[in-house]
Amino acid sequence: MRVITLKSIRDFYLRYPDAEVALRAWTEEARQAAWKSPQDIKDRYNSASFLKGNRVVFNIRGNQYRLIVGVAYRLQAVYVKFIGTHAQYDAVDADTIDME
Numbered sequence: 001m002r003v004i005t006l007k008s009i010r011d012f013y014l015r016y017p018d019a020e021v022a023l024r025a026w027t028e029e030a031r032q033a034a035w036k037s038p039q040d041i042k043d044r045y046n047s048a049s050f051l052k053g054n055r056v057v058f059n060i061r062g063n064q065y066r067l068i069v070g071v072a073y074r075l076q077a078v079y080v081k082f083i084g085t086h087a088q089y090d091a092v093d094a095d096t097i098d099m100e
Contacts, residue, residue, distance in 0.1 A: 001033050001071075005080040008099050012083045014018075023083075030078055035071060051095050055081065059077040068094055 003009075009027060014021035019044040035041055038050050038089040051068075058067040066089035082089070082097040 001031050001035060002075075002077045003027055003030050005099055008080045008083060012065075012084055016065070016085070019061055019065050022065075024069075026058065026060060026067065034076065036073055038071075041071070045096070053095065055092060055095065068097060082091075 006027065006073060009023050013023050029044070033040070033044070038056070041056055042050075043049070047063075048060050051057065054073070055072045056069050056071055059065075060067050060068070060083075063086060065085055066082065067080070069079055069088075070079040071077075072079070073092050080099055082092060082099065084092070
């Protein structure tokens with residue numbers, strides 16, 4: 001998968017260094033993946049939550065952080081929509097949030 005907006009992920013772990021290892025691991029796994037359906041994601045990330053509009057919420061670093069992505073299965077692309085702490089996640093609408 002192509003991960004779009006990697007800069008957002010890098011910027012986040014520069015602000016939250018304890019998230020770096022987990023985010024780098026997720027990024028590398030996503031780049032090597034070839035997800036064709038939500039089930040492909042669920043098979044690897046059983047705690048992932050699926051939202052409308054092909055959005056997926058990943059728990060990062062033991063659910064301390066949340067990553068919302070939009071997945072374009074046919075294009076083999078993942079678009080970062082939001083990354084934040086659990087408290088920040090609770091304050092947004094996961095179905096509509098987009099990176100600024």
